[in-house]
Amino acid sequence: AERFLFGVGAHHAGMLAAHKAFVETLYRSQLMKAVFATETLAAGINMPARTTVICALAKRGDGGSMNLLETANLLQMAGRAGRRGMDTDGSCVIVATPFEGPDDAQQVLTGEIKPVVSQFSPSYSLAVNLVARGAGKLDVAKDLVRRSFAMWEKQQREQSIASARETYGDEVNEVLEAVAHDKFLGLLKDTLNAQLPRRSGSKKSKSKSMVPAILEVLSDKKLLKKSSKSYVGLTQILDLEQSTLQYLEREAEVIDGVPMREDDAFGELFAEDSSHIEKEMETQRKRVMKSEHELFSHIFTAMAGAANAALARSDPQAEVLRAALSAARPREPSNDSTVTADELTTFAKSATVMSRKMRKIKNKGLNADSESLFEEMDAVEEAEDDAWEDMLALTKVLEAYGCISCAEGLDNAESKTYQLTPAGENIGILGFENSLWCLVAMGGAWDVANESAELDEFRAAMENIGSDDDLWFSEGRSSSEDENEEVGTEDDIPKPQQEAEQLISLLRSLTSSELAGYVSCLVSEGSRGWSANVVESFQKLSGNQQRVIQSSLLSLERLMEVQKKFSVDETSSKCQLELNTCDVVTAWADG
Missing domain, CATH: 3.40.50.300 (P-loop containing nucleotide triphosphate hydrolases)
Incomplete structure (x- = not known):
């Protein structure tokens, strides 16, 4: 100083x-x-x-x-x-x-100056303040997302794509469509590959048992092309067999429709033709059944089943897959989130000829640097979707923690009208990267919606491990002791609220210098080059500070669980707890 x-x-x-x-x-x-x-x-x-x-x-x-x-x-x-x-x-x-x-x-x-990249990342403070400015609506927040630098980048991409389409016409559209098809197959492969370990221990259906074979086909372009042609050929054979059967059935109907008398000289001839057609129809039905069985057993049929199972899931990865499927259908926009084997063969054909189409259009004058144009096509929709989804995720967490409230029972967050609570007003005043965590760490907010119920179930299951070993202790206790304990239970108070009240009680036991040291853990930046590890830093704290840290870690685990549930962005969900500065600030505040 x-x-x-x-x-x-x-x-x-x-x-x-x-x-x-x-x-x-x-x-x-x-x-x-x-x-x-x-x-x-x-x-x-x-x-x-x-x-x-x-x-x-x-x-x-x-x-x-x-x-x-x-x-x-x-x-x-x-x-x-x-x-x-x-x-x-x-x-x-x-x-x-x-x-x-x-x-x-x-x-x-x-040296070359790297291009400017949008770093726009919504925060809890920003979300609360935008809700307040929008009189409880999210219109102001959505308008801010649209005016961010990321949206300007999106406009530049759209202009580049529009210019290329105007210059090269349908050829660019064909390449972009092929890229979208290839991207869907790539995401499908990643999704099935990620789910494969979890499936290994479960009861397998037909599509699940063939997942390794599906992944093998998706990973090899030549095998993908061969399998696609095989499925198309089987489809054509089945159509031919069914057409032949329909022709025989019409012939049989014509013969049966001819009126015959007992003394008709052609009666025996018609009867012989009818018998012959019946045999031909029976043989043809078997051929149709054989073709249907071969088509049903084909790898592309299993691929369609596995894809639809993945698309029907409710996790974020399934949402990405559904968005990729929608992008792969630009000519036929549809809300249908299922895919057929025939459609997959079209995607496979696009994936195998995509490189050839790109070389063809580049030879016509589209320079090599414009190859990124096809990647930018994928990013046109992602910019707004990602930023807005992050904002909605933060809003859901704030609602779960009682920082904003909504009396309306609507499922769509964009249609709700929110009201700021005192906790939300405090978050709006704070200017930290994760203001919600700072408030939670001071006991000012907790999971009022009980969105972290699964965490409590997990903790209870962990506590019950080995409980049978302590039965001898409980058996020796009297019933009066059990009754006395039941009188003092806090089961009526939700677990998150109990943790917050316990944390507040421990914070009140801190001296002013100890409280200053604890607050520094929440607001100081990450350490660089410090030799002390977390254990050493924890051991330097006073007993009261150690108990506060232990209690705050329970609240931290709960907040991380809720943020993960609503898919909050990694940048916004970071919770700071830097123990290296605590003892230094405590000593400094103590004089």
């Missing part, structure tokens, strides 16, 4: 958030003349300077390795030089070190 009085400070990821914010405020107020900073300056914080000094062209990465700075980050750091409205110019000084030579400097300074 004494350095601040002399106008000198520091700014790096290892500092507490409050300390960094204080340094930024002093610097913007021109009360600090020099700041020793790291690559955090490239993150876009408001800390302009007259002169920027870059002391090294490399930084320490994961695992302790040294990596050169990215060109974009170096330019961002250098761009801090020159304060708007204060300076006419700015200077950037790059210090030479024994570790980075001229070649490294040239590589960093003249």
Whole structure:
């Protein structure tokens, strides 16, 4: 703190958030003349300077390795030089070190700048504030998603695809359709492959028992092409056999419809023809049954059964598969989420000729770099869908934890009108990556909807393991003791609420310095280069702090279970509990 009085400070990821914010405020107020900073300056914080000094062209990465700075980050750091409205110019000084030579400097300074990629990721605070701005509706949230940088990228992709279609016509549409077909088969293979271990121990149906054979066909283009042609051939044979049977049946109807008298000279001839046709019909019926059996036993029939079983599931992977099937049917949009074996043969044909079609269209003038156009086609719908699905997932978790409420019994979250609860208002004020976790860790919110009931069942099952060994203890107890225990049970209070109340009780037992140390665990950034592990850091805590950490871990496990259930994005679901700073902040707060 004494350095601040002399106008000198520091700014790096290892500092507490409050300390960094204080340094930024002093610097913007021109009360600090020099700041020793790291690559955090490239993150876009408001800390302009007259002169920027870059002391090294490399930084320490994961695992302790040294990596050169990215060109974009170096330019961002250098761009801090020159304060708007204060300076006419700015200077950037790059210090030479024994570790980075001229070649490294040239590589960093003249390297290619990576394209800007959307980092838009909804958070709990953002979701709550958008619900408040939309008067309880999600219209404002949806409008924000549509105006994000990811949506601008989507528009650029759409323009590229539209331009290619205008230039090359139906050939581009054919290639894009083939890509969609190939993508569906690839996702089907991944889905079946992921489900295979779970199926091995269950009772197998026909389609399940043939999953290894299906995966073999999907993994080999030549085998896929051969099997597809085989199925198409069997289909044509079956159609031919059925047509022949129908012809014989019509002939039999004609003969039976001819009126005959007993003294008719042609009676015996017609009777002989009728008998012959009956035999032919019997033989033809057997041939039809044989063709039907061969078609039913074909690998593509089993593939269709396995695909429909996967499409009927309710997990996120099935949703992706259904979306891919819908994209593979651009000419015939349908809400039908089932696929036929005939349709799979069409997909297989597209997958086998896709490379040839791509070479053909590239030879007509579409440059090699435009090959990514076909990948961008897949991403056109994903950008909005992913961001909006993340927002809906956060909304469902907030509702489960009582941060927003809805009196309407609607299943569609987009049609609901929400109201903010006091817990939701607190989350809207907090500005952390996972504000819900910070509130849960302070006992301010819990799973009021009991969406984590399966976690309680799992814990109960784990507690019952080995309980038979303790029967001798319970048998020796009197019935009066059991009755006394039943009087004090808390079964009427839900488990999540019990955990929250227990956590609040433990938090009240902390001193002010111990509470400051615990809060630092929730708000500090991840440690870099610290030698202490989690066990060592936990052992440095006081007894009260250790009990609080243990109680908060129960709430953390429950929150992670609910977030997983609603498929919250990994970035939004991250829960910070950095024990390395707890003892340091506790000692600092204690003087």
